Amino acid sequence: MEDMEGHTFVQVMSEKYSPDNFPYRRGPGMGVVVVPVAGPQGSPMKDRLNVPSMLVLSGCGISRAGEQAEIAAFCAHVMELDLSHNQLQDWHQISKIVSSIPNLEFLNLSSNPLGGMTLDPHCARAFSRVRRFVLNNTQVSWETVLLLTREMPKLEELFLCLNEYSNVGVSSVACPTLRLLHITDNSLKDWADIRKFGSMFPSLDTLVLANNNLSSIQDGKDILKRLFPNLRNINLNNSGLNQWGDIEKLNFFPKLEEVRLQGIPLLQTYTDAERRSLIIAQLPSVSLLNGSVVTDVEREDAERFFIRYYLDYPKEELPFRYHCLVTKYGQLEPLAEIDLRPRCRARVEVHCEEKVEQVNIRLDQTVAELKKQLTGVVRLSTNSMRLYYIDKSSAFGPEEMKYSTRVLHSYGIQDGDELMVVPKTK
Numbered sequence: 001m002e003d004m005e006g007h008t009f010v011q012v013m014s015e016k017y018s019p020d021n022f023p024y025r026r027g028p029g030m031g032v033v034v035v036p037v038a039g040p041q042g043s044p045m046k047d048r049l050n051v052p053s054m055l056v057l058s059g060c061g062i063s064r065a066g067e068q069a070e071i072a073a074f075c076a077h078v079m080e081l082d083l084s085h086n087q088l089q090d091w092h093q094i095s096k097i098v099s100s101i102p103n104l105e106f107l108n109l110s111s112n113p114l115g116g117m118t119l120d121p122h123c124a125r126a127f128s129r130v131r132r133f134v135l136n137n138t139q140v141s142w143e144t145v146l147l148l149t150r151e152m153p154k155l156e157e158l159f160l161c162l163n164e165y166s167n168v169g170v171s172s173v174a175c176p177t178l179r180l181l182h183i184t185d186n187s188l189k190d191w192a193d194i195r196k197f198g199s200m201f202p203s204l205d206t207l208v209l210a211n212n213n214l215s216s217i218q219d220g221k222d223i224l225k226r227l228f229p230n231l232r233n234i235n236l237n238n239s240g241l242n243q244w245g246d247i248e249k250l251n252f253f254p255k256l257e258e259v260r261l262q263g264i265p266l267l268q269t270y271t272d273a274e275r276r277s278l279i280i281a282q283l284p285s286v287s288l289l290n291g292s293v294v295t296d297v298e299r300e301d302a303e304r305f306f307i308r309y310y311l312d313y314p315k316e317e318l319p320f321r322y323h324c325l326v327t328k329y330g331q332l333e334p335l336a337e338i339d340l341r342p343r344c345r346a347r348v349e350v351h352c353e354e355k356v357e358q359v360n361i362r363l364d365q366t367v368a369e370l371k372k373q374l375t376g377v378v379r380l381s382t383n384s385m386r387l388y389y390i391d392k393s394s395a396f397g398p399e400e401m402k403y404s405t406r407v408l409h410s411y412g413i414q415d416g417d418e419l420m421v422v423p424k425t426k
Contacts, residue, residue, distance in 0.1 A: 005063060005087075006061050006062060006063025006064065006086075006087045007060060007061045007062050007063065007064075008062065008063075008064045008065060008066030009057070009062050009064070009065050009066050009071060009083075009097050010065070010066025010067055010070050010071060011066060012057050012060040012061075012062055013049070013051065013055070013057060013071075013074065013075075014049065016057065016060075017049045017050050017051050017052075018049060019049075019050065049074050051074050051075060051077075051078065052078075053077050053078055053079050053080070054078075054079065054080040054082075055075065055078045055080065055081050055082070056082040057081075057082065057083055057086070058082050058083065058084040058085050058086070058108075059084070059085040059086065060086060061086060061087055062083060062086040062087060062088060063086070063087040063088060063089070063090075063093070064090075064093050065093045065094075065096035065097045065100075068096055068099075068100045069100075071096075071097060071100035071101065072100040072101075072102075075100065075101045076101070076102060076103065077103060078101050078103065078104060079103050079104065079105050079106065080104075080105065080106035080107075081097075081098075081101065081104055081106065081107050081108070082108040083097075083107070083108060083109055083112070084108045084109065084110040084111050084112070084134070085110070085111045085112075086111075086112050087112070087113070088109065088112040088113075088114070089112065089113045089114060089117055090117065091114070091117055091118070091119040091120065091123050091124075091144075092120070092123055094109065094123075095123035095124075095126035095127070096126075098126045098127055098130070099126035102129070103129070104129055104130060105129065105130060105131045105132065106130070106131065106132040106133075106134075107127070107130050107132070107133055107134065108134040109133075109134065109135055109138060110134050110135065110136040110137055110138065110159075111136070111137045111138065112138055113138070113139070114135070114138040114139060114140045114144075115138070115139030115140065115141070116139075116141070117140075117144075118144075119144045119147055119148070121147060121151070124147050124148055124150075124151040125151050127148060127151060127152050128151055128152055128153060128154070129154060130152060130154070130155065131154050131155060131156045131157065132155075132156060132157040132158075133148070133152070133155060133157070133158050133159070134159040135158075135159060135160055135163070136159050136160065136161040136162050136163070137161065137162040137163065138163060139163055139164060140160075140163060142165060142168050142169055143169070145158075145160065146169065146171045149171065149173075149175040149178070149200070150171065150173045150175070152175070153177065154177060155175060155177055155178050156177055156178060156179050156180065157178070157179065157180040157182070158178060158180070158181055158182070159182040159183075160181070160182065160183045160186075161182060161183065161184045161185050161186070162184075162185045162186070163186060164186060164187060165183070165186040165187065165188060166186070166187040166188065166189075167188070167190065167193050168188070168193045168196055168197075169196070170196040170199060170200060171200050174199065174200055174201070174202055175200060175201055176201075176202055176203050177203065178200075178201040178203060178204060179203055179204060179205040179206065180204075180205060180206040180208075181197060181201060181204060181206070181207055181208065182206075182208040183207075183208065183209060183212075184208055184209065184210040184211045184212070184235075185210070185211040185212075186211075186212055187212065187213065188209070188212040188213070188214060189212065189213040189214055189215055189240065190214075190215075191214065191215075191216060191217055191218040191219065192218070194209065194214065195218075195219060195223075195227060198226075198227025198228045199227060202229070202230070203230050204228065204230060204231055205230055205231065205232050205233065206231075206232065206233040206234075206235075207228075207231060207233070207234050207235070208234075208235040209234070209235060209236055209239060210235045210236070210237035210238055210239070210260070211237065211238045211239075212239055213239065213240045214236065214239040214240055214241065215239075215240040215241070215242070216240075216241065216242075216243065216246050217241075217246045217249045217250075219249075219252075220249075220252070221249075221252040224249065224252040224253055225252060225253075225254050228253050229254060229255070230255055231253045231255060231256055232255050232256060232257050232258060233256075233257065233258040233259075234250070234253070234256065234258070234259055234260070235259075235260040236259070236260060236261055236264065237260045237261065237262045237263050237264075238262070238263040238264070239263075239264055240264070240265060241261070241264045241265070241266055242264070242265040242266045243266065244266065244282070244319060246266075247261070247266070247279060247282050247283070248282060248319065248320065248321065250282075250283055250286075251282075251283060251284070251285065256283075256285060256286065257285065257286060257287050257288060258286065258287070258288040258289075259279075259283060259286050259288070259289055259290075260289075260290050260291065261279060261289075261290065262290055267279075274309075276289065276290075276302070277301070277302040277305045277306065277309075278302075278305075278306060278309065280294055280298065280299055280302035280303075281299075281302045281303045281305065281306030281321065281325065282306075282319075282321050284299075303325050303328070303329065304329060304332060306321070306322065306325055307322065307325050307326060307329060307331075307332045308332055308334055310322050311332075311334060343363055343409065343414075344362065344363060344364060345360055345361065345362055345363060346360075346361055346363055346413045346414060346415050346417065347359070347360050347361075347415050347416070348361060348413065348415070348416070348417050348418060348419050349416070349417075349418045349419070350374060350377055350378070350418075350419045350420075350421065351418060351419070351420045351421065352377070352378040352380070352420070352421040352422075352423075353423075355378070357377055359373075359374070359377060359419075361373065361408065361413075362408070363407075363408045363409040363413060364407065364408070364409060365407070365408055366404060366405050366406060366407055366408070367387065367401045367402075367403060367404050367405070367406050367408070368382070368404035368405065370387070370401075370408060371385060371387060371404075374387070374419075374421060378421045380421065380423055383424075384423060384424050385421050385422070385423060385424065386400065386402075386421070386422045386423075386424055387400070387401040387402075387419060387420070387421055387422075388400050388401065388419070388420040388421075388422065389401050389411050389413065389417070389418075389419060390417065390418035390419070390420060391411075391412070391413075391414075391417055392416060392417055392418065393414075398420055399411070
């Protein structure tokens with residue numbers, strides 16, 4: 001007997017999209033009016049429902065399908081279905097819903113309690129038309145995942161985040177259509193498990209492994225080239241990679257163009273600029289790093305930085321990429337260290353009538369503050385003096401320093417320049 005707890009898919013859809021609650025179409029493709037051909041006697045369904053082609057029934061307490069004939073009548077046009085955060089835990093009930101929606105391409109079952117639930121192979125065939133499948137935070141078993149992928153000949157994108165996988169098995173039947181695998185926030189740490197994705201999903205284009213504790217990439221060039229011939233994008237954010245050798249191995253994926261490597265132990269001791277430059281220089285084929293485009297100018301700067309970074313390393317510790325870049329650019333000299341910080345002090349000559357005195361002044365003070373400093377030198381009050389700056393390297397004459405709030409470094413004062421104090425005439 002069916003568990004009567006929770007709501008049926010049919011009940012929730014009827015209540016949410018009845019003309020009383022959802023009376024207007026919301027533009028082409030957004031609200032589609034469907035008139036059922038026939039319904040069972042005593043059906044709770046209205047004569048008309050405004051059901052959109054992207055149907056969202058998340059967090060509605062759904063645990064069962066309801067009448068399949070009514071699902072088929074009202075959902076024939078539905079292409080995307082979001083059933084996340086419900087109470088679905090019976091694959092048979094889920095398959096009844098899915099098999100009644102003939103054009104379904106996207107299905108989200110995230111945060112439904114599917115852990116430990118057995119999927120019958122006959123029920124798995126109901127998912128054969130789905131192209132994008134989201135099973136995040138369901139604790140669905142890996143055996144169930146393998147069964148589903150065998151029965152989904154059109155599957156292109158699969159989301160398996162937050163499912164507590166620490167290892168994965170391999171399927172005897174490949175899924176050649178899958179192009180994106182999103183399996184973040186699990187407990188995968190052994191490259192032997194990641195290697196299995198290559199044989200199971202030979203057309204894999206994007207592999208998102210963020211927030212797993214993967215410690216290293218253990219295969220060499222020939223194996224990586226064979227297992228991941230089409231991989232274009234890999235996300236290793238917050239993984240456990242801690243060797244530059246693992247970064248070098250990313251070059252062995254023949255089509256790799258996009259990489260994310262934020263939050264890995266290897267890069268913790270570097271500045272942001274050093275991290276980006278060193279990675280760009282190591283990965284000549286990558287055009288997008290951590291979501292930002294690598295320009296030709298940035299790549300050349302990074303590669304030159306890479307050479308200089310390793311100038312003082314022993315020959316036996318130099319990475320392979322260093323020798324490639326030296327062949328390209330030659331042996332570069334260290335950059336001269338130039339201190340671009342503004343000067344803090346200057347030693348100037350202060351002239352007042354016949355008196356000349358050497359004075360050290362702070363350049364971060366204002367003209368008013370300088371006048372206070374000079375009162376003890378020239379024996380005049382600040383209100384009794386006019387102050388002039390004489391730049392020895394300039395062809396122009398003295399410049400009166402008449403703005404009391406102006407900061408001295410804006411005059412460009414250097415050691416050896418002159419200040420002239422003239423008593424004000426009464």
